[in-house]
Amino acid sequence: MTALLTKLLGRLPIGWLQLKHNKSRLAAAIAGVAFANILIFMQLGFLGALVETTKLPYRPMVADILISASDANTLSDGSNVARQRLYQALAVPGVADASPFYLGKFDWQRDNGTTVNFQVFGIDPTKQIFKDPEVDKARAQLQLLDTALLDRSARNIEPELAASIDGGTPHRFEANGRTLSAVRTFSIGAGFEADGYLIVSDQTFLQMYPQRTAGAPTHILVTVEPGVSPQTIVQNLRSAIPEKDIIIRTVEEAAAADEAYQTTERPVGVIFGFGVIIGVLVGLIIVYQVLSTDVADHLREYATLKAVGYKQSFFLSIVFEEAIILAIFGFIPGVLFALGLYDVLTSATGLPVEMTGIRAVAVLFGTSAMCLISGAIATRRLAGANPADLF
Amino acid sequence: MKLFNKDITQTSTAALPADQQGPIRIKGLNHWFGSGEARKQALFDIDLTIERGSLVILMGASGSGKTTLLTLAGCLRDVQDGSVQLLGQELNGADENVLVACRRRLGFIFQAHNLHESLTAMQNVRMGLDVHGPQARKDWKAPASHLLNLVGLGDRLDYLPGNLSGGQKQRVAVARALVGNPDVVFADEPTAALDKESGHQVVSLLKRLGTERNTTTLMVTHDNKVLEMADRIITMEEGRIVKDELPHR
Incomplete structure (x- = not known):
């Protein structure tokens, strides 16, 4: 040395x-x-x-653009968006599709004494919302009321339970006064706000949260036509929907803003x-x-x-x-x-x-x-x- | 101890030009310490010229000003009033670069050895050479070991100071001061930590450097046993030179 x-x-x-x-x-x-x-x-x-x-929940989204309430600092924060914006968005050239996206929270009190705090995604099961092929395959099952997809990477979810569900044995559990059946699993993982995620149809979501209405989703997910730049459509959407109660961003921009808020404001x-x-x-x-x-x-x-x-x-x-x-x-x-x-x-x-x-x-x-x-x-x-x- | 039967000229690195008229020339030197009401004059109108190759001993009671004179002549303190020319360079008003360049032509032997405890005797002596540039840094081993041999520590080259006696440490410090082949050596009680024989040998070495290499030595000492080797003995009292004489031989 x-x-x-x-x-x-x-x-x-x-x-x-x-x-x-x-x-x-x-x-x-x-x-x-x-x-x-x-x-x-x-x-x-x-x-x-x-x-x-x-960033985890943004990554599996198929959508290119997110329309959120103007006070939505994160994916789960903020007010709801009027469903009317969805139809306004659909009228903009270059927009291929638009779907409502509902978000809620639910604590699963399990029989073994543990609690799993879920972030619940309510989606339109007739459309592909997530890239995950497992979720895509289960869309038909999700159309049945009170069915759910369970995040197998969630905290306090045993691998045996996930294996059993994917093996064809639905797992029934009580959620907000209803009995849900987890018919398949997917993977996102635990975060600071939730132990994991649960995907249900918009109809099931509205049953779980009776105070929520179909006319006010948490976000609107917009996909653009192939070959069209999402940035261009964001500009077009902003022109078409100039109201100040919403913000229109690409999913990447929304994820970046969420990250900035979480790390510097929270x-x-x-x-x-x-x-x-x-x-x-x-x-x-x-x-x-x-x-x-x-x-x-x-x-x-x-x-x-x-x-x-x-x-x-x-x-x-x-x-x-x-x-x-x-x-x-x-x-x-x-x-x-x-x-x-x-x-x-x-x-x-x-x-x-x-x-x-x-x-x-x-x-x-x-x-x-x-x-x-x-x-x-x-x-x-x-x-x-x-x-x-x-x- | 075989100190003086070796060729000390082997230690020479690059020979540096020395002033022809006298390496130390002091005129009208005054010096004060403190400020305001506490300001106290330490030196009064000192005139002194020291010839090349001479061994000059400064004597005097504590507080007489000899150490102040030594530090001023050795560019360790700023000259306030008067003139100090060292190796032809006026020190009054000289900037830091000039002072550093002057210091590199000097050797200092302090009362305390001030060796780096983490460096071996060889490495400590090397520090006296490294300051002279890349070539000196490259060719340090031969002169360093030669100087240590000269001061009788040839068998302690790789010893750390912690494993040397007080006298041996002081001899390493002497070797460090001399290895750079200085034009002037400033020494403050260099024999204080040495026994009678070692002290005599160190001063003899300084004397021999004067004869063989024209190295000038200005030494503060109270050691009467070495006075006879001096070329001049200067005695100071209360900031003034009161006696400047040849030793009684």
Whole structure:
């Protein structure tokens, strides 16, 4: 390591030798940086899971455009849309189809004592709403009142139950005073707002939620004709339906707006983002403490070297060398530990807490920047290395 | 200890031009510490010229101004009033780059060794060479080991300071100060941590550098045992030079 660094730096790697010399301090510093890394990784993991699960329900949609109430910040928030907008949309050239899309919530109190909080999608079963071929195949069954499709990736849904349903044994359960039959499963997965999803026909939905009316779906799903740009149709729809009570966006735009709202407006997103900042601050403080103590401990040596003509930049390079070494050495255990914690969290919550290459590289660079900033602050003490004081 | 039967010229790296008239020339030097009512004058109208290759000892009681004079001549402190010319360079008003360039032609031996505890004796001595550029960084081993041999530490090259005695550490510091082949050596009580024999050998080495390489040494010491080796002994009292004499031999 010393030889490698000597080659890389073109000088004696004093920073490395100093760190290595005080092994207990080095171990504490690495543990501190690793701890900060774990904090950052966990918060980014939660934030990533929030982003991922926010996008999950949009991905399987066949529709190109979503017409929503103007106060709909997310897929499930906001007022309903007048069904009249659906007919207005159908009149716009280039629009191939438009369907009502109903959303509701329902807590399934299971016999085993667990509760599964479902987001319920009410769809027109005569049309293909989702790309999932399993859902598409089950559309005919959905036309029967009180039938449902169950999200097998939902939290607290046993694989045996899903296998039994897909094996041809419908599972009956009570939902909002009705008895539903789950006749097939599909997969979306758990999120922060719901444990999973349930798909029913619009008719079943309206039976489950008697206060809702067919004339006011939550969104209107619009598909455009083949070869037509959804962006163009969005513009045409906005011109055709200028009323301010709705917003017309492509599904991708709606998903992006939902993600932005979840991560920057909702407390949970803000908390995760704030957690990342706290992780960085903890790292900054730990590394600053280590480097600043190290500088203070070697002030006389640095002053001696200053006396023989070493420039301030030389001492800065020593501190930065230490900072980068701590960043890299702290990152390795940090990322390994975080990988283990991600696995534990995914199994415990069903949330997609996953390590991505981009995240790992970003945290490595972020940690290096954090250590360099700490180093830069710590070097202020170097100004106190006055060689005249040595005499 | 075989200190003086070796060729010290082997330690030379690139020879640096030295001032012909005297590497240290001081005229009308005054210096103050503090400000306002607490301002106190430490040096009064000092005039001093030190010849090339000489070993000059500065003596005086604590607070007499000898260390202030040493730090001013060694470009470690800003000159406030008067003129200090070091190796032909006026230090009064000189910018940091000039001071750094001057310092690279100097060797400093402090009372405390100030070695890097994490570096071996060889690596500590190397630090005195690395400042001189890429070539010195490349060819550091031979001069570093030679200097350590000269100060009697040839068998301790790879020892960390923690495994050396106080005297041995001080000798590593001496080797570090001399390995860059300085034009002027500033030494503050270099023999304080050494036994009588080692102290005598270190001062003899400085004396020999003066003879063989024209290295000038300005040394603060209270060690009477080394006075006889000096070319000049300057005594200071209350910020003034009160005696400038040849040693009694």
